[in-house]
Amino acid sequence: xxxxxxxxxxxxxxxxxxxxxxxxxxxxxxxxxxxxxxxxxxxxxxxxxxxxxxxxxxxxxxxxxxxxxxxxxxxxxxxxxxxxxxxxxxxxxxxxxxxxxxxxxxxxxxxxxxxxxxxxxxx
Numbered sequence: 001x002x003x004x005x006x007x008x009x010x011x012x013x014x015x016x017x018x019x020x021x022x023x024x025x026x027x028x029x030x031x032x033x034x035x036x037x038x039x040x041x042x043x044x045x046x047x048x049x050x051x052x053x054x055x056x057x058x059x060x061x062x063x064x065x066x067x068x069x070x071x072x073x074x075x076x077x078x079x080x081x082x083x084x085x086x087x088x089x090x091x092x093x094x095x096x097x098x099x100x101x102x103x104x105x106x107x108x109x110x111x112x113x114x115x116x117x118x119x120x121x122x123x
Contacts, residue, residue, distance in 0.1 A: 002026040002112045004098045009117030012088055016121070020083040022098030022114055032101040032109055034074060034081035038094035039116070048072075048096070049083060065091070088121045095119075 008020040020036065035050035049062040049072035060072050071084040081098065098114035 002028055002100060002102055002110075004100055004112055004114035006096065006098045006114045006117040009096060009119045011120045011122065013123055014089055014121055016088050017084070017086045018088065018119060020085065020096055020098075020117060020119075022081045022083075022100075024079040024081075024100050024102075024112075027104075028079060028102055029105060030103040031074075031079065032103050034101075035099040036072065036081070036083045037097045037099055038092075038119075039097065040091075040094040043094075045097070051081060085119070088119075090121045093119060093121050 003025050004022055006022045008018060012018050031053060033050055033052040036048040037045050038048050039045045047063055048066055049070055051058050051060045051072050051074050058074060062070055069087045073082045095116040095118050097116040100112045101109055103109050
């Protein structure tokens with residue numbers, strides 16, 4: 001079992017910045033990928049950004065609405081994924097959830113979710 005603990009959310013003015021963190025702990029053999037999703041009121045959960053581990057290095061992808069403003073990164077030593085959010089807009093207001101896909105030799109890949117951290121962008 002893996003636990004994901006998110007932090008860093010809060011209230012910020014439009015144009016401001018926040019840095020979200022998600023620390024993974026527990027039984028981890030190999031992390032395949034870690035990602036951030038968000039849920040805004042009345043909307044479906046959507047992928048914000050993902051970082052995928054590969055033989056030749058990590059690759060990142062982000063959703064079009066956040067391209068150029070949000071940056072995802074991963075600290076291997078701490079099993080922690082970060083989301084640096086700059087130039088925040090009111091439409092970025094949402095519950096941000098961390099997701100981890102972990103590989104085990106005996107059971108294959110398992111996906112875990114955190115509880116989320118709230119981000120509110122408002123003047």
